[in-house]
Amino acid sequence: MSRKTPARKLMAGPARDQVATELRKRYENGDSVRSIAEVTNRSYGGVHRLLAEAGVTFRSRGGGTRKKTGA
Secondary structure (H helix, E strand, O other): OOOOOOOOOOOOOHHHHHHHHHHHHHHHOOOOHHHHHHHHOOOHHHHHHHHHHOOOOOOOOOOOOOOOOOO
16 A cells, blocks of 8 residues: 555646645745645646746756865
8 A cells, every 4th residue: 555645637728727836935935846746645747837827937956066176
């Protein structure tokens, strides 16, 4: 018996547009795609797809930058 939750299909029509708008607001307020996916119990890919459809301009990836060391 699998503990994994069953996959759910992304809805269509106005309901999909409404969810995409809500996710866009969260993203534009600083939440990451990964954190939105976790909170909304959706996959990373599903959230990313909805955000892209909502016209989001994605931020660059986070993390530290590496500096060249002079040798």
